[in-house]
Amino acid sequence: MGLFNFIKSQFIEVIEWTDSSSNVMVYQFPVENKEIKMGAQLTVRESQMAVFVDEGQLTDVFTPGRYTLDTQNLPVLTKLKSWKYGFNSPFKSEIYFVNTKQFTNCKWGTTNPIMMRDAEFGMIRIRMFGVYSFKVADPTVFLREVFGTSSLFTVDGITGQLKSKIVSGVADLLAEAAIPALDLSSKYDEIASMSKKKLDESFKKLGLSLESIVIENISLPEEVEKVLDKRTSMGIIGDSLNQYTRYQAAESIRDAAQNPGGMAGVGVGMGAGMGIGNIFAEAFSTQQQKQPQPTTSTAPAKIKCSSCGASIPEQAKFCLECGTKVAPAITKCSSCGNELPANSKFCLECGQKQ
Template sequence: MARMIDVVEFLDQTGEEIVHREPEWGPGDFRFGSQVIVRENQVAVFFRDGKALDILVPGRHTITTGNIPLLARLIGMATGGKTPFQAEVVFVNTKQFIDQKWGTPEPIWFQDPVLRMARLRARGTYSFQVRDPALFVNKIVGQQGIYASRQIEDYMRGFIVQKFIDLLGEMRKSLFELPAMYNELSTGVKAKLNDDFGLIGLSILAFALHAIAPTEETSKAMEQATAMGAVGEADYLRYQAAQAMRESATAPGNHSEMSTGMGIGTGLGLGAGMAGMVSQAFHPSQSPSHAGGNITLEQVRQAIDNLDLRFSMGEISEENYNRLMKKWQDRVRELGGNPNDV
């Protein structure tokens, strides 16, 4: 005979579980008079036959026909009002989950107006909250059959990457332009996510794009485009400098506003001047002075820092690294600097 459940509760030691099912193995035997303990930042959702039914808020509850009317009506029709009855209790964490990581598991393809096709990786953070527990349980637990928090996180990350890819396709911007558009990209992806996540009971509180990194073959294509004159060399160096500034602003230990998902695009060291320089390649009618002036020694140093970072992460080969490093050290000399100081 199945064990009768007299008390059901879930103590989340980590505070990071999004959902938890009791009993974990499936429906259990409850009876009127059983106790349900719901802790702060939790709601308990009674679940049966693939549907979310009654919701209990934080506190200690004794199961009666009064506090589970939907379930009582259902089991009344099925069992004539007799107990025990079978059900599950899904505990949903309603806290704000902040600084969650997302990224492209593999390089993604997108159509670039300059490079034709390009491959890149992207990463960032997001914050979310379960706003409608019953809807969330119906859509995720009931329809998707997902019970584990890790599965839910993977589901959300996959959704985020898809919306990011969709937005890149809609914007039709080149990889050379993207470093100046992180704020616009972040805002656009957040809006798309809230439109769709609202349908499953979730709300995206913040979304930040921290880095876009081309693959090694795409980096070579960018250099070739520069060599062929499709993009000016100075503009390519400015692109690299912008990337370096972005990486620096979101590196571990940097407590910029962007790292918390707030005020994206501020406090990054990438002001309007840099944004203008990156976009100058696509607006040749503007003079270089309007785009922030000629390439500076500091911008070349930033590009070298970015090269070091990408090499340390294994994104470019040693041969490619040495070739680019020599090129930029020569540029340092042209600008009157000492390559040994960079």
């Protein structure tokens, strides 16, 4: 060490950290030969905490404020060093500034689709993604469990692990909740809230706090979405086999029409054209068979009331106009007793005049 550096190292130093980045979580303050003078000034800003490490052992944690490093503000370190009389010589220690602000807009999502069981579709694969925010809640736990004694630790060093935790937690929650795939989009907020509660403990073990989690999308594989789109289209025109046949035929003709060569461009020629025509014929024939045929209603026979002459049904027992009792529709022959229609003038059996 040169004379200038030696003299410089003997001045009372000011220890502080002004964070100019947005993703640094832990910063080790550089000290010449790790010799911190007794009486040095330590400034800890809001959204920061300072951790003292002596010979690899965590000794003290300082919250926001200004401190003079002496035996009064370093009780743990003083006890370890037995500085009962305010020994003022430099001591070798390390100071780490921990950023306690929220780290926002961290991305999470599935790398590969996750297998799920759905009551309506059976086995399906889903993808999901969103954002989350977190912060350091306990610097001592974070130091022991995550960053150790690295001179610099950024968000990139922990987000991979946190992303895996979130994907695993949300997938496990969806499996337990058994929410139908078509209802997932209406449950994003509820799923996110329950996922946060489920993941709080695992974040706490790392000295972190999960501040928020947002689910932006839960989607089905592309091929399943295409089937759902087709099913939705069919739902507009009806979900019968006949309607599906007509729908498929219309789709085929549309695709053929878009081809530069028309029907021939499809590569199927007249045979395909006749086949599509047969499909249409069968579809419309089936549709016509299913349509209810108009029925001709036969008007009931009517007779006239013997009292007022009003027209009443033949089976009526009383006139609807005057209430007179209607004579029976069948009478008996006065000679042979054979049954005759009412108002018969002669018997069909014996010819007797009635």
